[in-house]
Amino acid sequence: MHRRGRQLGAVNGTSAFNPDAYVRSQAGIGYEIAKRVIDVLISTTALLLCMPLLILSALAIILESPGPVLYRRRVIGKGGIPFDALKLRTMIESKEDEVRRDEKLAVEFNNNHKLRNDPRVTRVGKILRKYSIDELPQLVNVLLGQMSLVGPRMISFPELEKFGTWSYMVLETKPGITGLWQVSGRSDLPYEERICLNVYYVKNRCLLLDLKILAKTIPAVLSGRGAY
Numbered sequence: 211m212h213r214r215g216r217q218l219g220a221v222n223g224t225s226a227f228n229p230d231a232y233v234r235s236q237a238g239i240g241y242e243i244a245k246r247v248i249d250v251l252i253s254t255t256a257l258l259l260c261m262p263l264l265i266l267s268a269l270a271i272i273l274e275s276p277g278p279v280l281y282r283r284r285v286i287g288k289g290g291i292p293f294d295a296l297k298l299r300t301m302i303e304s305k306e307d308e309v310r311r312d313e314k315l316a317v318e319f320n321n322n323h324k325l326r327n328d329p330r331v332t333r334v335g336k337i338l339r340k341y342s343i344d345e346l347p348q349l350v351n352v353l354l355g356q357m358s359l360v361g362p363r364m365i366s367f368p369e370l371e372k373f374g375t376w377s378y379m380v381l382e383t384k385p386g387i388t389g390l391w392q393v394s395g396r397s398d399l400p401y402e403e404r405i406c407l408n409v410y411y412v413k414n415r416c417l418l419l420d421l422k423i424l425a426k427t428i429p430a431v432l433s434g435r436g437a438y
Contacts, residue, residue: 244417249359252424253352260346267298267343270334275302280347285364288384293356295364295385296347300335342431348387360420361386362408373405379412393426 268279281301282294331339338344351357357364364385370377390407391399399407411419 241415241417245358245420248420249352252359253349256346257349263343264298264346267334267338271299274332274334277303283366285366285385286370286381287356288381290381292367293351295357296350298338298344298347300332300338300344301330302332303330345387352387356384358384358386359388360423361389362411363389363391363404372401376405376409380408382412383415388423388427390423393423393430
């Protein structure tokens with residue numbers, strides 16, 4: 211992994227980047243059609259199979275804390291088009307100020323866009339996050355064509371700045387529910403390495419890579435590693 215990061219260069223927008231060296235993926239129209247067919251078939255099947263789990267999760271969320279069942283996160287899609295990625299709510303919205311007031315938490319969130327011990331996360335939310343159940347509603351985003359089952363990690367507009375010179379790259383394809391970051395450690399990875407994985411996927415995406423990532427996703431999710 212570290213060798214891959216060195217191959218891609220630094221990821222902070224400095225002179226270590228060489229945009230002219232970037233070679234576009236050879237993925238063509240055949241790949242895009244096959245990918246879309248797989249997205250629709252698997253997402254439809256998964257939604258039907260997971261409906262009882264989604265209903266139980268929604269009831270648990272309602273019983274534990276006030277607020278909506280679904281959380282809409284504004285992220286950047288293909289071509290820079292924004293959309294709302296759907297998730298089951300795992301936080302108590304009223305505790306947002308608690309993070310802002312805590313300097314240590316604020317710095318951690320600014321660096322990683324994630325908190326290892328987030329005071330806003332509910333008890334139910336911790337379980338949903340550990341096994342990525344909170345991300346199941348994103349299957350709807352896949353069916354709407356906003357996301358793919360496999361792709362680069364979704365990012366928000368503030369995160370795009372961290373990609374520096376390579377920021378345009380992540381806009382070439384749809385973000386994925388799963389991807390190289392999901393099967394490589396998830397939130398345990400340094401943010402710089404997450405960027406490297408996004409860059410690597412966009413440059414090398416193909417049907418075989420997508421299928422390999424899908425095959426590794428279930429074991430990665432069940433392990434709960436790096437999920438918080």
